[in-house]
Amino acid sequence: MPLGRLAGWLMLAPALALLFGVFLLPIGWFLAGSLTDFASFAEFWEEAQDVLFSGTILRVLLNTNGIGAAVTLLVLVIGYPVSYALSRAKGLVFTAILLCIVLPYFTSTIVRTYAWMVLLGRTGLINQILLGLGLIDAPLELMYNRTGVIIGMTYVLLPYMVLTLFAAMKAVDPRLLQAAEGMGASPATVFFRVFMPLTLHGVIAGVLITFILAIGFFVTPALMGGPDDIMIAMLIEREVELTQNWPAAAMMTIVLLVVTLLLYAVYSRFADREAPR
Amino acid sequence: MSGSVDLDAVTKRYGSETVVAGVSLVIPEGEFFTLLGPSGSGKTTTLSMLAGFVVPDEGRVLLGGQDMTRVPPRGRGLGMVFQNYAIFPHLNVAENVAFPLTVKGASKAEIKARVAEALAMVKLTGFETRYARQLSGGQQQRVALARAIVGHPKVVLMDEPLGALDKNLRYHMQVEIKEIQQRLGMTVIYVTHDQEEALTMSDRIAIMNHGRIAQMGPPREVYENPESSFVASFLGEANLVKVRRDGETVRGPGGAPLVAARGALSANEGLVFVRPEKVKVAAGTAELRPNHLPGQVLHASFLGNIMRYAVSAADGATFFCDVANGAGTEIHRAGDAVTLSWRAEDSRLLGS
Numbered sequence: 231m232p233l234g235r236l237a238g239w240l241m242l243a244p245a246l247a248l249l250f251g252v253f254l255l256p257i258g259w260f261l262a263g264s265l266t267d268f269a270s271f272a273e274f275w276e277e278a279q280d281v282l283f284s285g286t287i288l289r290v291l292l293n294t295n296g297i298g299a300a301v302t303l304l305v306l307v308i309g310y311p312v313s314y315a316l317s318r319a320k321g322l323v324f325t326a327i328l329l330c331i332v333l334p335y336f337t338s339t340i341v342r343t344y345a346w347m348v349l350l351g352r353t354g355l356i357n358q359i360l361l362g363l364g365l366i367d368a369p370l371e372l373m374y375n376r377t378g379v380i381i382g383m384t385y386v387l388l389p390y391m392v393l394t395l396f397a398a399m400k401a402v403d404p405r406l407l408q409a410a411e412g413m414g415a416s417p418a419t420v421f422f423r424v425f426m427p428l429t430l431h432g433v434i435a436g437v438l439i440t441f442i443l444a445i446g447f448f449v450t451p452a453l454m455g456g457p458d459d460i461m462i463a464m465l466i467e468r469e470v471e472l473t474q475n476w477p478a479a480a481m482m483t484i485v486l487l488v489v490t491l492l493l494y495a496v497y498s499r500f501a502d503r504e505a506p507r
Numbered sequence: 508m509s510g511s512v513d514l515d516a517v518t519k520r521y522g523s524e525t526v527v528a529g530v531s532l533v534i535p536e537g538e539f540f541t542l543l544g545p546s547g548s549g550k551t552t553t554l555s556m557l558a559g560f561v562v563p564d565e566g567r568v569l570l571g572g573q574d575m576t577r578v579p580p581r582g583r584g585l586g587m588v589f590q591n592y593a594i595f596p597h598l599n600v601a602e603n604v605a606f607p608l609t610v611k612g613a614s615k616a617e618i619k620a621r622v623a624e625a626l627a628m629v630k631l632t633g634f635e636t637r638y639a640r641q642l643s644g645g646q647q648q649r650v651a652l653a654r655a656i657v658g659h660p661k662v663v664l665m666d667e668p669l670g671a672l673d674k675n676l677r678y679h680m681q682v683e684i685k686e687i688q689q690r691l692g693m694t695v696i697y698v699t700h701d702q703e704e705a706l707t708m709s710d711r712i713a714i715m716n717h718g719r720i721a722q723m724g725p726p727r728e729v730y731e732n733p734e735s736s737f738v739a740s741f742l743g744e745a746n747l748v749k750v751r752r753d754g755e756t757v758r759g760p761g762g763a764p765l766v767a768a769r770g771a772l773s774a775n776e777g778l779v780f781v782r783p784e785k786v787k788v789a790a791g792t793a794e795l796r797p798n799h800l801p802g803q804v805l806h807a808s809f810l811g812n813i814m815r816y817a818v819s820a821a822d823g824a825t826f827f828c829d830v831a832n833g834a835g836t837e838i839h840r841a842g843d844a845v846t847l848s849w850r851a852e853d854s855r856l857l858g859s
Binding site for chain 2: 403405406408409410411412413414415416419423424427428
């Protein structure tokens, strides 16, 4: 093995050891322990069908995908112009936008979610302002329902989209845009025919990473959602903590893991690709 | 609209720095006009003002007689070749060449015919479905050229289009660009820092320095009759030797009397300009006649088709002399005593 590659692996070793110790090992243990309880494969298969094709899990999967899709779409719509501004900004403006995006990362998801609850509650800031202005007569239901989950998750996931798109947009050669303008293209044409196609791989990567993270969400839907907004991670937690049905939890974990890994395989193809040259 | 291009005293400042200072140009339709100058001389900014990417602080830009000073690039109808080619990586050759027509909303049939014609003109027929990354530098250059001419613009701007190509390819492309320009009768405004390229291709050259036009004229005129030492030394090799006035006579190194057909000394001291290839080198010592100087060969370099001599004359002056290596040419060696001479018509006095 050449020295460079050896050095590369050595530098990765601590991270790999950590991942193995706190992630791979426990999850393997949990899955093996839960699934070896079955006396025969037939027994396992029967249980698996019960768990995976029950009404509950189908509804939860539908919730998970629906919330994931809605959040991803919102994040894209909000994130694209922000990334664009960030990719064009210089100096202080650049730093200001970047700080606004990254700073919330320095606090935990739970703290940020509680902050949203202060804003969105029945007597929260937003409702008080709207009531005070006379724009509404009764407080809006912004929390403990789908709206609250989507607002909270959109906020948490926005930075992932913005930073992914930013990388793709920064890679676009501004001289190409100028050239297009010189050849008679209007600003809209420059955007749709040159800029957008050149950043499309970033959009795909951003959408996939956002969706992958969204379908595994737990804290935000647990705190800000209502009884109809149960997502798969919450269901898994309930099977482990409340009903103590570990085999069922293990099966759901496998479903989530497989879906995530499949999406990740697609994602890495787009994320690793540089802008087309 | 005709293909004439005028700049009327345009000035551009960035902060306290004046990049282009009151440049005026009158370029008739069909002319191959070159802006030549060192980097930072303002030639690219001048071109950008013609293109519309930069709005001048003062002055006007006229295309075909119409004031276009504040019209954005897309309203100017110019063809453009960019320094880095600016080929769209997500579009293939045919789509790239079609771009100026597509954004104008031309019909499919027209686009197809024009693209085929333009690609044939740059000898890229058969490359329609390739992408930039599958093309060599020379081929990318041709795509850029085809895209610039596809809409049959009256005026085409070219910003150092051959800068990235090797010498041989450059020469071929120079010939091809010139051919296409003449066939289509278009006005070309060409920016380069390569003086040889400017001399080969242009009808007229404007030599720029510090944001101003130092001199403007046909290649032979600016080469043989430079009005300043900057132009003289920027365009090829030049002997610029100190002279002083002595009554009615101009005296060079060692007090030798000099006669120049053009120029004059504004003060008591100045320079005489003569190109190396205009200086004759003869064996033996000179008799005292105007434009004849005694000297000694310092170096003799063999460059194939020419011999280049460095000859020291009196008062520490050094002359470079290029002698064609023709039939029966006498070869001098370092240390030989020689006489340098040139015709009054081939030299010029410069104020500084």
